[in-house]
Amino acid sequence: MAVITRGFGGRRRDDADLPPGQYRTDDFPVLSAGPTPRIGLDEWELAVVTETGERSTWSWAEFTALPADEPTVDIHCVTRWSKFGTSWRGVSVDTLLADVDTAAEYVVAHSYGGYTTNIPLEGLLDGQAWVAYEFDGAPLAPVHGGPARLLVPHLYFWKSAKWLRALELRLDDEPGFWETAGYHNDGDPWREQRYLED
Amino acid sequence: MPTTNVGADDPPWVDGNALAGPLGEIMGTDLTVAELTCAGCRMTRPLAAMRVFDRAPGLVARCPGCEDVVMRLVRTADRALVDLRGSLVVSIPVPIT
Ligand SMILES: [Zn+2]
Numbered sequence: 198m199a200v201i202t203r204g205f206g207g208r209r210r211d212d213a214d215l216p217p218g219q220y221r222t223d224d225f226p227v228l229s230a231g232p233t234p235r236i237g238l239d240e241w242e243l244a245v246v247t248e249t250g251e252r253s254t255w256s257w258a259e260f261t262a263l264p265a266d267e268p269t270v271d272i273h274c275v276t277r278w279s280k281f282g283t284s285w286r287g288v289s290v291d292t293l294l295a296d297v298d299t300a301a302e303y304v305v306a307h308s309y310g311g312y313t314t315n316i317p318l319e320g321l322l323d324g325q326a327w328v329a330y331e332f333d334g335a336p337l338a339p340v341h342g343g344p345a346r347l348l349v350p351h352l353y354f355w356k357s358a359k360w361l362r363a364l365e366l367r368l369d370d371e372p373g374f375w376e377t378a379g380y381h382n383d384g385d386p387w388r389e390q391r392y393l394e395d
Numbered sequence: 396m397p398t399t400n401v402g403a404d405d406p407p408w409v410d411g412n413a414l415a416g417p418l419g420e421i422m423g424t425d426l427t428v429a430e431l432t433c434a435g436c437r438m439t440r441p442l443a444a445m446r447v448f449d450r451a452p453g454l455v456a457r458c459p460g461c462e463d464v465v466m467r468l469v470r471t472a473d474r475a476l477v478d479l480r481g482s483l484v485v486s487i488p489v490p491i492t
Binding site for chain 1: 405406448450451452453455457462463464467469470471472473474476478
């Protein structure tokens with residue numbers, strides 16, 4: 198399990214842990230480009246769809262029965278706030294893709310409500326990303342993306358799609374909601390890849 | 396008709412006049428009186444009637460009827476991007492000559 202342990206050895210977290218241009222907040226600001234989708238757990242479903250159209254799906258009961266991790270990670274929003282040491286529970290993307298046969302190099306995350314974001318597949322593997330359903334020991338609140346959201350802490354937080362519905366595996370890259378509207382295709386906070394020209 | 400839902404349980408939105416300022420600054424014309432035709436439901440409404448989600452990486456205007464996105468406005472370091480793929484027509488009144 199990939200857990201960021203920086204700062205848990207007694208050292209105080211400070212500005213050196215902030216990517217360029219970020220400030221620290223202890224709040225958890227809610228950013229939303231639309232109304233909060235309300236999805237009942239009985240109708241909720243998560244799908245992985247490969248480039249050949251093969252679908253794997255999980256009901257809520259199946260999904261929450263998968264082996265879960267409890268990552269503690271820093272998150273960085275492109276609107277310049279960062280929050281240290283956030284605690285989640287979720288299923289790693291490695292686990293979701295373990296039995297999936299694919300040659301894809303790109304992923305589009307699709308949300309209930311229509312939001313999309315694109316990420317190279319390798320950026321989601323090897324313990325770098327989860328589908329999270331608990332935050333701070335409690336079920337993930339709808340305003341923060343519950344029932345379940347993507348969690349990709351090494352990228353700006355718009356890549357961590359709320360209300361996740363499907364991961365679409367693709368041979369080609371397909372820019373998502375913000376990536377087609379002026380934001381950077383990759384969104385690495387340590388390289389300060391905010392806008393398309395960065 | 397409410398012009399905002401701030402204070403509600405849902406993410407806050409404000410009315411389309413919130414776009415008029417930044418758009419006017421970019422385009423040099425008053426767009427509060429512009430009308431947009433939603434590509435989702437094809438209803439035509441004044442910009443002011445749209446719901447603008449402003450607590451996001453950009454300003455996102457949605458149709459109050461079908462909730463589809465009709466306009467997005469993003470400020471980068473040195474550009475402003477206006478994405479109108481969600482609007483079939485933008486109708487702007489002009490002085491009668
Ligand atoms: Zn509409």
